Amino acid sequence: MGEIETLARAIQEHAPAASLNSDIDVLSSYAIDGLLPRLVVTPTTVEQVAQIVALTNQHSLSLLARGGGSRINVGELPEQIDVLLETNQLTQVLEYEAPDLTCHVEAGLTLAALQAQLATKGQWLALDPPDAVQATIGGLLASNASGPKRLRYGSLRDLVIGLHVVQADGEVARSGGRVVKNVAGYDLNKLYIGSLGTLGVIVDANLRLHPLPIAERTLLLTFINATEAMQTVIAILGSLLTPSAIELIDAGAASDMSDFFGINLPANGYTLAVNFEGGSVTIDRQVDETRLLARKNGALMGDDLTGEAQNRFWEVVREHTRGSVTCKAAILVSQIAAYLEQVEQVCRLHDLETAIVAHAGNGILYIELRPGDATPRLTQAIAELRTHAKEVRGSLVVERCPVDLKRRITVWGEPGSDFYLMQRLKQQFDPKGTFVRGRFVGGL
Amino acid sequence: MSITALPPTTLHVFERISPMKKAEVVRELTALLGARYVLHTPYDLMLYEYDASIDRCTPDIVVMPASTEEVAAIVKIASRHNVPVVPRGAGTGLSGGAIPIYGGIVVIFTRMNRILEVDYANLRAVVQPGLVNLHLSNALNPEGYYYVPDPSSQRSCTIGGNVGENAGGPHTLIYGVTTNHVLGLEIVTPEGEIVQVGGWTQDTPGYDLTGLLIGSEGTLCIVTKIIVRIVHLPEAVKTMVAVFDAMDDASNTVSEIIASGVIPAAIEMMDQMILQAVEADTHAGYPMDAAAVLLMEAEGLREGVAEQVEQIVGVCNRHHARVVRIAANETERQLFWAGRKNAFGAVGRISPEFYVQDGVVPRTRLPYVLRRVGEICASYGLRVGNVFHAGDGNLHPLILFDSQIPGEVERVRKAGHEILEVCAEVGGTITGEHGVGIEKQEEMALIFNEVDLRVMQQIREAWNPRQLFNPGKLFPMPGRCADIKQL
Numbered sequence: 001m002g003e004i005e006t007l008a009r010a011i012q013e014h015a016p017a018a019s020l021n022s023d024i025d026v027l028s029s030y031a032i033d034g035l036l037p038r039l040v041v042t043p044t045t046v047e048q049v050a051q052i053v054a055l056t057n058q059h060s061l062s063l064l065a066r067g068g069g070s071r072i073n074v075g076e077l078p079e080q081i082d083v084l085l086e087t088n089q090l091t092q093v094l095e096y097e098a099p100d101l102t103c104h105v106e107a108g109l110t111l112a113a114l115q116a117q118l119a120t121k122g123q124w125l126a127l128d129p130p131d132a133v134q135a136t137i138g139g140l141l142a143s144n145a146s147g148p149k150r151l152r153y154g155s156l157r158d159l160v161i162g163l164h165v166v167q168a169d170g171e172v173a174r175s176g177g178r179v180v181k182n183v184a185g186y187d188l189n190k191l192y193i194g195s196l197g198t199l200g201v202i203v204d205a206n207l208r209l210h211p212l213p214i215a216e217r218t219l220l221l222t223f224i225n226a227t228e229a230m231q232t233v234i235a236i237l238g239s240l241l242t243p244s245a246i247e248l249i250d251a252g253a254a255s256d257m258s259d260f261f262g263i264n265l266p267a268n269g270y271t272l273a274v275n276f277e278g279g280s281v282t283i284d285r286q287v288d289e290t291r292l293l294a295r296k297n298g299a300l301m302g303d304d305l306t307g308e309a310q311n312r313f314w315e316v317v318r319e320h321t322r323g324s325v326t327c328k329a330a331i332l333v334s335q336i337a338a339y340l341e342q343v344e345q346v347c348r349l350h351d352l353e354t355a356i357v358a359h360a361g362n363g364i365l366y367i368e369l370r371p372g373d374a375t376p377r378l379t380q381a382i383a384e385l386r387t388h389a390k391e392v393r394g395s396l397v398v399e400r401c402p403v404d405l406k407r408r409i410t411v412w413g414e415p416g417s418d419f420y421l422m423q424r425l426k427q428q429f430d431p432k433g434t435f436v437r438g439r440f441v442g443g444l
Numbered sequence: 445m446s447i448t449a450l451p452p453t454t455l456h457v458f459e460r461i462s463p464m465k466k467a468e469v470v471r472e473l474t475a476l477l478g479a480r481y482v483l484h485t486p487y488d489l490m491l492y493e494y495d496a497s498i499d500r501c502t503p504d505i506v507v508m509p510a511s512t513e514e515v516a517a518i519v520k521i522a523s524r525h526n527v528p529v530v531p532r533g534a535g536t537g538l539s540g541g542a543i544p545i546y547g548g549i550v551v552i553f554t555r556m557n558r559i560l561e562v563d564y565a566n567l568r569a570v571v572q573p574g575l576v577n578l579h580l581s582n583a584l585n586p587e588g589y590y591y592v593p594d595p596s597s598q599r600s601c602t603i604g605g606n607v608g609e610n611a612g613g614p615h616t617l618i619y620g621v622t623t624n625h626v627l628g629l630e631i632v633t634p635e636g637e638i639v640q641v642g643g644w645t646q647d648t649p650g651y652d653l654t655g656l657l658i659g660s661e662g663t664l665c666i667v668t669k670i671i672v673r674i675v676h677l678p679e680a681v682k683t684m685v686a687v688f689d690a691m692d693d694a695s696n697t698v699s700e701i702i703a704s705g706v707i708p709a710a711i712e713m714m715d716q717m718i719l720q721a722v723e724a725d726t727h728a729g730y731p732m733d734a735a736a737v738l739l740m741e742a743e744g745l746r747e748g749v750a751e752q753v754e755q756i757v758g759v760c761n762r763h764h765a766r767v768v769r770i771a772a773n774e775t776e777r778q779l780f781w782a783g784r785k786n787a788f789g790a791v792g793r794i795s796p797e798f799y800v801q802d803g804v805v806p807r808t809r810l811p812y813v814l815r816r817v818g819e820i821c822a823s824y825g826l827r828v829g830n831v832f833h834a835g836d837g838n839l840h841p842l843i844l845f846d847s848q849i850p851g852e853v854e855r856v857r858k859a860g861h862e863i864l865e866v867c868a869e870v871g872g873t874i875t876g877e878h879g880v881g882i883e884k885q886e887e888m889a890l891i892f893n894e895v896d897l898r899v900m901q902q903i904r905e906a907w908n909p910r911q912l913f914n915p916g917k918l919f920p921m922p923g924r925c926a927d928i929k930q931l
Binding site: 097098099100101102122123144146154155157158167171172173174175177178179180181182183184185186187188189190191193194195211212234237238239240242278279281282285286328330331332333334362363364393394395397412413415416417418419421422424425427428429440441442 | 563564565566567568609610612616620621623624633639640641643644645646647648649650651652653654655656658659660664676678679699702703705707744745747748751804805806807808833836837838871872873874875876877878879880884888891892893895896897898899900902903905906907918
């Protein structure tokens with residue numbers, strides 16, 4: 001009997017309520033970058049998760065947690081995956097203190113299910129990543145997902161107030177707590193967010209909530225070039241205006257949206273979508289002032305979206321960050337226009353096309369490169385785009401790409417001078433390599 | 445090494461250094477920095493034996509580096525001689541974070557207090573750790589910008605110290621604390637390596653070391669450069685004072701304001717004892733006979749502020765506010781705030797000493813917890829006043845005492861401990877912004893179990909295994925050389 005069978009037996013014995021599956025067809029459907037796990041385990045309680053991790057550790061095998069799978073392919077190619085631990089049965093809302101604007105939920109709950117429950121009290125978790133129906137809280141945390149409204153609300157590091165995380169030896173450790181302000185001990189929440197399951201399995205989270213906006217409006221502006229669009233963005237950011245999101249959309253992305261989703265955006269130049277939330281009087285004033293600023297910078301006025309049309313627009317924008325080859329570049333706002341010009345040059349040189357959607361106010365660009373199967377050209381282009389990003393204090397991560405391409409590039413780029421500190425943390429947290437290696441920065 | 449094999453936290457990590465070793469270390473440090481910037485005589489060191497907490501301990505040597513490279517060189521000397529290093533900002537900390545409990549070298553940053561770069565287009569500033577918090581905003585104000593975190597000690601505390609403690613302040617209610625405003629750091633490790641973490645942009649690849657290091661209380665690294673976010677000054681600010689005849693009414697007002705979805709920039713509460721002290725000191729116009737006062741601020745666009753003020757006044761009135769006064773102009777607004785920000789000092793006028801706690805509770809539990817605070821202090825025969833960030837549920841009970849009275853200090857410690865027990869019981873925490881330091885080491889066990897603490901210790905084990913930096917802090921650890929400060 002092989003070691004994985006021994007482990008499966010042990011799990012059956014110690015956590016009989018967890019379901020196990022090693023059927024080859026099932027395993028294939030859980031493949032990550034083409035790599036099949038050897039066993040899929042679906043626990044129904046946190047205790048079972050702890051038990052399964054402990055047993056995996058004792059058997060010197062490796063484990064990876066999976067939520068809804070929407071971002072499971074983020075990262076470098078994984079090394080061996082013995083156990084894939086599915087969290088989708090951990091869906092309880094453990095506490096919801098609406099008057100305190102906090103909640104405590106299990107990691108397998110989907111974002112959409114959580115938002116639906118919070119909406120009944122006029123609140124929400126101020127996070128708008130793509131695919132809320134599929135994505136779970138645990139997966140979003142592990143991969144530090146975010147969306148356009150991070151401009152106003154920040155990202156998960158600003159919204160998480162506590163976590164329970166199963167450690168490599170199966171012990172469950174708490175970090176943070178249930179209150180919004182807390183400096184007791186090291187802020188481990190920050191460490192776990194975005195650590196891609198390399199330090200532990202997040203099993204539940206205490207989250208800080210926000211009231212749903214009273215009203216919301218989106219102004220669409222069109223520019224002939226990126227320079228004018230970004231001048232407008234900088235003018236808005238440096239003004240009294242308080243937009244919740246500023247999204248920059250290039251012609252490639254705009255034409256997709258028009259073709260597939262029936263949203264009419266001009267097929268040349270750049271579109272800027274500026275979202276405002278709050279009372280209607282403040283929104284009106286902000287929309288007016290934004291129009292003025294934009295006009296000074298050469299904008300053509302587009303639609304003014306509200307209601308269903310607005311919801312649909314943002315939904316489409318969010319989904320557009322998930323092409324078959326999508327790079328996420330972090331670039332200072334003042335450098336975005338110049339960077340976009342470099343992107344254009346690089347793509348022309350390598351005969352590639354782009355569809356770009358950027359959180360322009362945050363300096364986060366999602367650059368989709370096409371065609372997605374032009375592996376050698378893409379390899380070259382990505383290397384050049386990364387070099388250009390680094391030249392201006394930025395970075396570039398390949399968030400999504402086919403396995404073929406992934407073999408030829410580094411997803412995260414070369415680790416920085418702080419990498420040895422990260423290695424030491426990983427070594428302390430997971431000395432036996434219980435959590436699947438390979439996917440995170442520098443192969444951690 | 446597995447986590448169960450970590451060294452026990454109670455280990456006595458350092459002995460005081462011998463005069464001979466001290467002479468050698470002083471010689472090396474003097475060669476590096478010049479005699480002017482190396483203090484080592486008892487007279488010179490006395491100033492650095494305390495902070496704003498109630499503990500004290502004298503360092504052996506105090507150094508004043510002028511650059512990151514000098515900090516790194518100091519650390520290498522300390523490491524070679526195995527002498528502990530404690531970084532210190534302005535010494536305004538309230539939990540003993542800057543107290544060198546094993547002596548050794550205290551590093552102060554008065555010569556590293558510059559603003560290195562301000563980038564208005566990208567809303568970033570790069571500063572050195574010794575920069576006084578308020579000096580950054582003062583430099584940015586003429587251009588219409590400011591730095592958000594505003595601890596009450598902002599006129600003297602440093603941004604390096606703020607990073608070490610993850611400091612907050614009244615205006616963190618909507619904007620968050622220090623960690624929400626820092627993007628990157630330059631640090632010196634216990635090996636004396638200079639390392640950049642985080643950066644100018646968001647979402648730098650890898651673990652969020654910036655987030656981990658902020659609030660690590662000097663136990664993991666020495667910060668030598670800080671990249672912060674700056675923001676535009678608001679168009680309009682309205683400051684209100686609501687007067688209540690019952691404490692519960694004030695507490696319930698806070699809960700309802702937050703629950704209704706109106707999140708003001710600040711909601712501060714002061715109880716009667718504080719009001720009387722503040723009035724005697726600042727003459728801000730606070731009523732001395734009220735049970736509690738809420739100091740609230742709405743800011744943003746004119747129209748939005750007007751709307752918020754209307755809603756807030758409505759809630760106050762529903763909860764029987766005697767009166768709600770809106771500051772008529774900037775002078776009056778500053779006066780209201782002066783009353784609040786000088787509250788600690790004002791209490792110094794009515795009591796020889798006081799001890800301040802920093803527990804946080806869910807806002808909805810404020811009425812219960814404030815009652816319990818009163819009961820606990822009464823049971824020890826101690827007077828207490830409350831002045832705190834009510835919007836965050838962050839309490840600051842000030843327990844008055846006189847250390848000349850035998851047994852009083854012990855009673856204060858016990859009352860403080862019981863208050864934190866109540867905070868923990870209702871799902872809160874033991875510190876919202878002051879840090880654990882020496883003061884609350886024991887109380888860490890109220891909110892974290894052995895596993896939680898062991899996992900945290902892995903961090904220190906990974907980066908500062910010899911505890912060269914700020915030894916003996918943060919984690920439960922009986923036995924210390926520090927004494928209670930005798931004022």
